[in-house]
Structure formats: structure tokens, C-alpha cells
Amino acid sequence: MNPESITDADRYPTLSESGRRMLQFLREHPHAPIFRNESGNRLTTEDLERVREFERETQSADAGWRPGQLPSWLESFVGQCLKVVPFYRRYDANPGEFHSLPTTSRAELGHDVAQFVPDSVTIDRLINFRTSGTTGHPLLLASHPIVAANYLAFHKRALQRFDLKLQHGAGQVGVVLVGFQRKCFTYVSVTPTMSESGLAKINLHPVDWRDPADRAKYLDALAPEVYTGDPIAFAELSTLPLRGKPRALISTSMSLLPAMRQRLMERFGCPVLDLYSMNEAGPIAVADEAAGGHVLLQHRLYVEILDASGNPVAAGQRGEITLTGGFNFCLPLLRYRTGDFASLEFRRGEPVLMGLAGRPPVRFRTMTGEWLNNIEVTHAFRQFALAQFALHQDREGTLQLRLAGTDLRLNAIRNALLELFGPNQALNIETISNFEGKVVQYTSDLTGAQP
């Protein structure tokens, strides 16, 4: 397809008059931002049937498996992968010997993602999910309009845990995705399975607005039922003089500290969901205080916790979150090591990710020479409403803390770290307005920092 020839008919194949009016409202509102890009749902009538069917399946299925057992769907899924996915076909393995299968990681996907697309997938409707990553491995992942649309089934499932059911419909705005970056992909669309309710992806950074004061006016005019974004964008959102109240905020991409979550809940008067989600697998889990961790959302995703050699850890031990299955039929995952860490416990019969932390654990050395796990720092920061932070220990043992957020209690933060590390710990704290995307939260130059 010639780039110039992409039209609204390609972007919104089933667009009705009401949907067209919604797009016009979102684009042409007098306080609208400068929309930098264009995108659409690309869903055909047949696709919509599949999306609705998937939502029904998701609502009625249980996510999980019994302790010590593998999910019943796993063996046939693995068998299919070994047959139709070029990368896995080379394993020449037995589907029944799950724990003997090699693990995969971001490096393999990054090397050539085409090897992970099953033979059965038709090429002409592929879309891509692009991720810059924090580890220097940018990824371009294969996906499909149906996969993008199916995210909503898991959002609904997550909202259900908080007794929330989406209520909006035609003529209303369902969701505004907020970002706060110098450069951001922005566009408007409609969600066909929600009677073509509006969807706007906007950037709160003033560079995308004719007048920064337009931000609150535009968002109040849209009155979305849900805002989604990362803690940085939500921190900025909470500074705007908004009159309208969303019914929920869904936070993704970065860890959301409990105090930040509390602050957002108070500011917006609604539940704030902390979603564990990644481009490779979509929404995986949502934080649920009652369960003590992140509860799984997908009914065809098996989660293992592995040690550094790729062996399952003992029950309750921390290790790398490793995924098999998923709903992206263009990218079936087989023992995919996510680079994120947690332990897995069964609470009231369901598997729960405990102590979820992105990136491998890092140890910090205290003044007494004792090694502290980064989880201890996370715990110490629970009480602070930090939008984003990064802690680094240099060769001399000096700590460098970089912080982003508003109303930062710098003295209290300093004291919390000194309490952990010792009163004479060398510590520099720097506040910055914006990290420009994700950061690796914990790093160290000290030998022995990687346990």
C-alpha cells in the first residue's frame, strides 16, 4: 500500500455516521491539541465478530492453573508452535517435555522477529508494535488489528476486579491515552465494540498545544470514562484544573508506587489500576491489594518463575517472569524471559505475582558493607509519591538518585535512604522534570551488585 493512499476507509473500515462525527469532534474541537499522527482500528465486520467472541471467552474463563501442574491447553499450544513457527520448529522437541524447551528472550525477538510469525498468519494485515526498551534492544513486534482490539477484553477484566463495568457508548469518549513526552505518537480513533466511542491519544507536553490552558478545557470537553497512561503523564494530568471525573485510571509502562497511586486516587476520586503489561504479551496482570500482588488477566498465558540458568525456582522464590502462550497470534511466546522479576504464589487458588519489579535485581552496598536488595529501596519509597526515579551506585559507593514528580519531599526521601544505608552514606539527589521515557530504575558500578 502506498503510504499516501491510506484513507479513513482503511483506518476505520466499519465507520458509521456517528463514528465519523466522533472523529470530527475529537479532531476539530477548538481546544484540541496538534495531532501529529493518524491511526485507526482497522477492524472489518468479520474482525469485530472475532473480537466480540474473544471478549466473551475472556470474561468467562479463569486465568491460572493448579499449583504444581501445567495448564491443560499448554501441550497443544506448544505442539502447534513447534509445527508452525519457524524459530520454534528448529527445536525439533517434544511438546510433552515442556521444561526441556529452551527459553527465549528479547535478544532473539530483536534479531529477527519474522522467525516468530507462524506460517498460518497472512502477511498483508500485519501491524507493528514498536518498543524502545531500557536495555538497548529496540524491538519491532508483529501484531494484528484484532490483537490490538483484544487488549480491551483484559482491561475490562481488570476493571471488573474493582467492580467497574464500562458504561459509555455512542457519542461519548471511552478513553484518553495520555503521554507526557517531548515527542509522542498522537491520534484519534473510535472503538467499534463500544458503539464507536471516542479514543484520543494525546501528549500533555505543552509543545503539542496551541495554549497549555487548552489541555484541561479539551479533556473536560471529552470527559473520557477512562484515562490510561504512565505515572509521569498522570503526575502532569493531576496538575491540570480538570472539572470532570473519570471512572478509572489505568497505569502502565512503569512501576506505580503505592503513595503515587494513593495520591492519584485522591486527586481523581476513582480507582487507579496498576497494570503489568508489555508489547510482547499485552496486559499480563493487575495489582490487587486484596490479593497482595499482581493477579493474572490472561486465560491462555502460563507464567513461570525461572532462575538465571533457566530452571524453575522453588515455590515462592524470586526469579525472572517467563511467559508461554498469549493472545497475539502473530507472536506466540514459548518460555519468553521478560527481564522482569517477581515470585509467584497461589492466593485463594489463583496465581499472583508478588513483589513485581522490572529488570534484574541489583544489590546496593551500605556503609557497613552489607548488601541490600533493590526491593528494600522500593519498600522505603512506598510512602513517597514519586512519578519516576532512578538510583545508581558508583564505584566509590556514592548514591545518585534522580527523581521526577511534583511536591517531592526531598528531606524525607533523603532520610529514608540514609536510614537504609547509614547516616554517613554519600548521596546526591537530583530532581528532573522529565526522564523522556522509561529508565532502568536500579543500576550500580560496584562489583558484586548483580546477585
Added chain:
Amino acid sequence: MEREGPILESLTHRLAETPQDFLAEPRIGPRGKVATAAVVGDMLRLLGRDVSAKRLQAFSEDRFDRNQLAVILILCWLLADDWFQKAGLEAHQLLRLLETDAAELAAQAPSKRYVADADRREELARLALAKLGFRPEGETIAQAQDRLTTLNSTERARVMQAARAAEERARAIRAALAKKAAEESADKWTRE
């Protein structure tokens, strides 16, 4: 191929009935089930040849990839046949077959095809015989050589064609993903 060996069908039949134990995942580091070194040691003993544990150690190191180890296990099953037990083969011949010639087979196809596919069973049986200096019973040297060459080249052609088709599809996928249409279409409610 100077010497006449067993009836070919007895070997291909044996391969078709390879027990699950010889098809299980070879152990590499902490993964896998079957210790290839131990299986090689057992097979050599069965054929009246004993080699040192140190010599067998080669099969536990990372000298061989997974598929090669899996082919070695299948060869061990074949060599444990009654006929080979009586053939008076030397340890160095057997080890060369396992260490060098198995690599040729492994490079060509996944191990399980040497059990599941009739042509590949025949190829493995003929290659093993030829490398040990035998030909199937009732065949002349020329016939045996011809048939092995045909099997070999047909498979190479098939592998090449499959590889070309796979590369073509991979290229098409990469091109589709790089298009602006794929780039701009990402309509989901949350972004990572």
C-alpha cells in the same frame, strides 16, 4: 562399502521403532533427560568395546549441539542391533561415526525425521553402513553408492528449497512490518 552388510530393511525397520528413551531430549547442562555420554558408553560395551570415561566425556561437553546429540542417540539405537554386535567394529570407527558423520546428518534435518520419514531412515541406515565400510545385503558397491548419493542430494535440494521459501516469507514479513500502514496502526487502549 567393500563388505556386504545386513539387509537394509532390518535396519530401517529398527529405526522406525526407535524407543522413546532414545528420542527424549538430550541433556545439555541442567536441561534435558538423556545423558548422551552414558548411552554411547552402553552401546560401545554392548559391541564389546570399552572406552575410558574421559573419552566419553566429549559427549557431555558443549562440543555438540542439541540436534547432533539427538542424532547420536538414534545412531546408538541403530548400532545396538544384533548385526552390529557381531560385526567386530572397532571403537575408533564407531566414535568417528558418532562424532563426525552424525554432524553431517544433523546439519541436514531435525533428528526426529531420521525416525519418522522413510527416506531419512534409509539415508541414516545407508550412511552408517557406508562409513563403517559396509553396503546393504544384495547390492553392488555401485548400486549402494548411487542410492546413497540420490537420497543425499534429494534431501539437500529439499532443504535448500524450504530454506529459500522460508527466507522469502521472512523477507515479506519484515517488509510488511516496515510499511507505514503497519507503523501507524496500533489502536489499543493502553500503551507499553
